[in-house]
Amino acid sequence: MKNDKETAVPVTEDIVLECRNINHRFGDKQVLYNIDLKIIRGEIVALVGASGCGKSTLLRAIVGTHPPTEGEVVVKHSKGGPEHTVRRPGRDRGIVYQQYTLFPFLTARENVAVGLMLDQTSIPFRLFRYPAWRALRKKHLAEADELLESLKLGNALNQYPHEMSGGMRQRVGIAQALVMKPAILLLDEPFGALDEATREELQKMLLTLYAKNTEARKNNQPPPYTILIVTHELNEAIYVGDRVVALSQHWDHAGTGLARHPGATVVYDRMMPVYLPDQTPDFGDFKTKKDVLRNVAFEGRFITDRNEHVTFWQEVGAGEGWAKNR
Numbered sequence: 001m002k003n004d005k006e007t008a009v010p011v012t013e014d015i016v017l018e019c020r021n022i023n024h025r026f027g028d029k030q031v032l033y034n035i036d037l038k039i040i041r042g043e044i045v046a047l048v049g050a051s052g053c054g055k056s057t058l059l060r061a062i063v064g065t066h067p068p069t070e071g072e073v074v075v076k077h078s079k080g081g082p083e084h085t086v087r088r089p090g091r092d093r094g095i096v097y098q099q100y101t102l103f104p105f106l107t108a109r110e111n112v113a114v115g116l117m118l119d120q121t122s123i124p125f126r127l128f129r130y131p132a133w134r135a136l137r138k139k140h141l142a143e144a145d146e147l148l149e150s151l152k153l154g155n156a157l158n159q160y161p162h163e164m165s166g167g168m169r170q171r172v173g174i175a176q177a178l179v180m181k182p183a184i185l186l187l188d189e190p191f192g193a194l195d196e197a198t199r200e201e202l203q204k205m206l207l208t209l210y211a212k213n214t215e216a217r218k219n220n221q222p223p224p225y226t227i228l229i230v231t232h233e234l235n236e237a238i239y240v241g242d243r244v245v246a247l248s249q250h251w252d253h254a255g256t257g258l259a260r261h262p263g264a265t266v267v268y269d270r271m272m273p274v275y276l277p278d279q280t281p282d283f284g285d286f287k288t289k290k291d292v293l294r295n296v297a298f299e300g301r302f303i304t305d306r307n308e309h310v311t312f313w314q315e316v317g318a319g320e321g322w323a324k325n326r
Helices: 055-063 108-120 123-128 130-150 166-178 196-218 234-240 283-298 312-317 321-325
Strands: 015-026 029-040 044-049 070-076 083-085 093-096 184-188 227-230 243-248 265-271
Touching (some): 015 055, 029 055, 029 265, 044 055, 044 234, 055 093, 055 184, 055 227, 108 166, 123 130, 166 196, 196 234, 227 234, 243 283, 265 283, 265 312
Antiparallel strands (some): 015 029, 243 265
16 A cells, blocks of 8 residues: 555656565564655665664665565666665665674774675685785775775774774774665664764764765766665754654554554655754754654654655655755
8 A cells, every 4th residue: 555645756866775565564463564765866864763663674674684574675776777676685785783793803994895805706716816816805905995094094994893992993884884885875773882972973974975975966976875874863863864764653544444553654754954064953953853753753642644744755846955956
């Protein structure tokens, strides 16, 4: 069943990831209902919702570790290119979790380069074609160095994880994912274990990636970074995301024709103000948007019209937010 107020996506939009009518059940319990989500190349989308609302279930469906009971997740690497239905984890979706996944015996640059090694070589190649492997290894390390420099880790290229701060390790983890050039980068509460100052520093790092998207658009190039970040922190969602999507179980399902409540669905999908790293947020606007989000998705209040705040595509069509500059 489609959202009865869903607006058609303009044909000009470059859709990277699409969740098509996602429903998910665990036994007799339905967790997600009718999730239709389309993410445009170059967006930073923040996914929020109360604990237990199904954010992690949806993220696992996108990653490919837990395919949905019904519906499908589709990824496209390029505009007009073929689409790929997600059935398992793949390199077109980079994933960074809250817990660090670095190899303790490798330096920062080696940790970033290891994915390229595993993707582009085999053990026989590295053993029996050593001169070719050595040249390729040099190229991989140069790519890792360039990416780490862009993430302000140029002074830590040869440091091991135990020599780095938590924020530095998480930057390396993000670089590990980005070096594979995924169609979309998935961040699962990536800054939740960090102190407030470090968290703010890494939020600005994400805005730096957004600034690179903006520059690419100005040069009529595809924006290189598309990000979906799952977070429970509303300030972070509004600050980092140029779009916020919220899930909730507390909505009126009378019109679905289902006898039992079918689980969480999208109850909020709006554009957010766009900030670049050197810009000061409008905290008054933050409070207004936080109050609405909290009321719609976090207070447990029953929502009679689940589509009232699902207006993203209308806003795109009206040329609001970042759409003005595309």
